[in-house]
Amino acid sequence: MSLKLGVPSKGRLMDKTVEWFARHGIALGRSGSDREYAGYVNGIDGVELVLLSAGEIPRELAAGRIHLGVTGTDLIREKLAQWEQQVEELIPLGFGQADLVIAVPHAWVDVNTLDDLDAVAAAFRARHGFRLRIATKYHRLVRDFLREAGVADYQLVDSQGATEGTIKNETAEAIADITSSGDTLRANHLKILEDGLILKSQATLFRSRRAPMEHADRHALGALGTRLALD
Ligand SMILES: Nc1ncnc2c1ncn2[C@@H]1O[C@H](COP(=O)(O)OP(=O)(O)OP(=O)(O)O)[C@@H](O)[C@H]1O
Numbered sequence: 001m002s003l004k005l006g007v008p009s010k011g012r013l014m015d016k017t018v019e020w021f022a023r024h025g026i027a028l029g030r031s032g033s034d035r036e037y038a039g040y041v042n043g044i045d046g047v048e049l050v051l052l053s054a055g056e057i058p059r060e061l062a063a064g065r066i067h068l069g070v071t072g073t074d075l076i077r078e079k080l081a082q083w084e085q086q087v088e089e090l091i092p093l094g095f096g097q098a099d100l101v102i103a104v105p106h107a108w109v110d111v112n113t114l115d116d117l118d119a120v121a122a123a124f125r126a127r128h129g130f131r132l133r134i135a136t137k138y139h140r141l142v143r144d145f146l147r148e149a150g151v152a153d154y155q156l157v158d159s160q161g162a163t164e165g166t167i168k169n170e171t172a173e174a175i176a177d178i179t180s181s182g183d184t185l186r187a188n189h190l191k192i193l194e195d196g197l198i199l200k201s202q203a204t205l206f207r208s209r210r211a212p213m214e215h216a217d218r219h220a221l222g223a224l225g226t227r228l229a230l231d
């Protein structure tokens with residue numbers, strides 16, 4: 001057995017994850033061709049690389065199939081109920097920053113806050129006979145946030161990509177999605193509600209609380225912790 005480290009093998013977090021480990025003297029790499037999902041870890045003993053997508057890493061940590069994993073805090077909080085019981089946040093990595101926000105069309109000049117959204121939602125239902133639709137892939141986080149805020153008269157519609165386009169396509173009236181530069185929101189004539197920030201996310205190294213550890217794994221984790229200055 002060895003300590004299993006899950007890192008994104010594609011997508012926007014991959015290159016920066018490899019660079020971050022390299023800055024700490026640990027080389028992560030693919031064993032074969034670009035398409036082969038097998039990897040190596042050089043610079044520290046007893047650690048095995050597991051190549052996954054950022055979106056799969058929360059599940060693998062929770063199942064205890066990997067001991068450590070790099071993914072976004074948004075994905076951990078969205079995909080794992082009571083995430084603190086399943087994983088420990090070890091170190092924020094300083095990249096992959098993105099904000100999960102609620103946004104509405106610019107043209108809604110009277111809607112700037114969650115209270116405004118709540119009022120519009122009630123009026124929308126009375127007028128159209130169905131609830132105002134919010135498109136998102138972050139179902140858990142959006143539901144929890146809106147419950148806390150006292151907004152109830154809405155429905156979530158699932159959108160796994162191009163979420164900002166749902167408004168133009170008339171499949172939703174509002175969205176909850178990740179924004180980074182803000183370009184996509186601007187291009188789609190959307191504005192963030194003043195109190196519509198749900199979560200600030202960044203790439204983070206997590207430890208599974210569920211993965212079984214042998215003596216050698218504890219030793220490898222200790223060595224890695226020293227190298228990464230985790231304490
Ligand atoms: N501009 C951005 N848009 C979307 N996600 C971003 C952005 N910037 C940083 N992130 C973060 O990157 C992570 C998602 O990365 P990515 O989309 O590459 O992974 P994935 O969900 O595995 O991808 P895929 O859907 O292609 O499998 C999330 O934690 C997200 O918060």
Ligand SMILES: O=P(O)(O)OC[C@H]1O[C@H](OP(=O)(O)OP(=O)(O)O)[C@H](O)[C@@H]1O
Pocket residue numbers: 160161162163164177178179180181182183184185
């Ligand atoms: O604020 P910005 O810098 O414009 O970035 C935000 C956009 O990037 C992401 O989409 P992604 O590129 O992952 O495509 P997707 O629509 O398929 O999720 C996210 O869902 C936003 O649409």
